[in-house]
Amino acid sequence: MRAEALRVQGALALLRHAHAHPGVTRAEAAASLGLSSGSATEIMGRLRAARLLGERPVAATGGRGRPSTELVAHPDGPLVAVVELTHATWRVTTAGIGGELAPAPVHRHRGGPPEAVLAEVRAAVEQARARAGGRLAAVGVALPGTVRGTTAVQAATLRWRDVDLASLGGGLPLTVGNDASLAGVAEALRGAARGVPVALHLTVEVGVGGVLLVEGRPVLGATGAGGEFGHVPFGEPGLACPCGATGCWDVTVDGRAMARRLGRPAPDDPRGFAAEVLAAAAGGDGAARAAVTEAATALGRGVGALLNALDPAIVTLGGLGADLLDAAGDALLAAVRPAAMAWRRAALPPIVPAALGSRGPSIGAAESALGAVLDGLAQDLLTRR
DSSP: OHHHHHHHHHHHHHHHHHHHSTTOBHHHHHHHHTOOHHHHHHHHHHHHHTTSEEEEEOOOOSOSSOOOEEEEEOTTOOEEEEEEEOSSEEEEEEEETTOOBOOOOOEEOOOSOHHHHHHHHHHHHHHHHHHHTTOEEEEEEEESSEEETTEEEEETTTTEEEEEOGGGGTTSOEEEEEHHHHHHHHHHHHSTTTTOSEEEEEEEESEEEEEEEETTEEEOOSSSOOOOGGGSSOSOTTOBOTTSOBSOGGGGSSHHHHHHHTTOOOOSSHHHHHHHHHHHHHTTOHHHHHHHHHHHHHHHHHHHHHHHHHOOSEEEEEEHHHHHHHHHHHHHHHHHHHHSOGGGGGGOOOEEEOSSGGGHHHHHHHHHHHHHHHHHHHHHHHHHO
């Protein structure tokens, strides 16, 4: 029994390693896990028979020795559906072991009652489930709002309150997360913060969201609703936020802030408006450049404050945050320094653009759902042994 338990543990370790390191060869995985060549071969046989992992030849390098193989998702292996909702769009795609997202179109929604939006999304998930032919094992959702369990308790840009998303799972395991927090998870597992013990990720789209990650795991608080950095009062004290509070950082760093600076009405699409202002600034428009600089400065002040509060080893910026770093990085960093405590200023942590860009929330949602699948497989294998 002990030998069988060790073989099961070895199979789980190899499966998780292959998922975390796409393209790893069998020899590399065996060396990392301390497996003999014979054990790795036997374990791979089990995983292949279980339709979890496969192998394919690595391109020849001209060297001597037996050709190596890399570990890949089995062509008949489990899949997860990945739902990404934004303030204006939705998309449903799939991912398998290794986390690669399948191509999928982006659809626009008109907002309004959540039932109308969710009906379209639910239909797309069911279509993905039908195409998968029984392989779909879980559903992961990313959305711009505060999440508890499978409920969006407040998604201000969607104008949703207490919306239960459980129906999107269709009876399958369902994971739901804030889009910025999931993008941070993706950066820690597969992006710019990989291998960093303590990382802070911030995403600016319509407002600011993010997450603190410790050893790659998100710190989400007592109810899972942590990471709402945009609703700390780093902004103008009397300025109202759609969340119901005043003085939120959210409304000082995005397209809404740029519109106020330019004397324009609040835009229906703050992210699209910010892109227009960035383009105008790049083209030499002085007023647009001032609006971009002001937003970058507000972002930098908040980053400096969070350095004091959270002590990350790296800060990754996604969405409009990465654009502001690119367009007005000097102003952003100049605002970080005076906000940071004096002892920090000589060696601020790197503040870098997110490596995964707009794919971050979907990759994070896929990782969350695949994590549930791997946990289920582990329980199943351990029970059956």
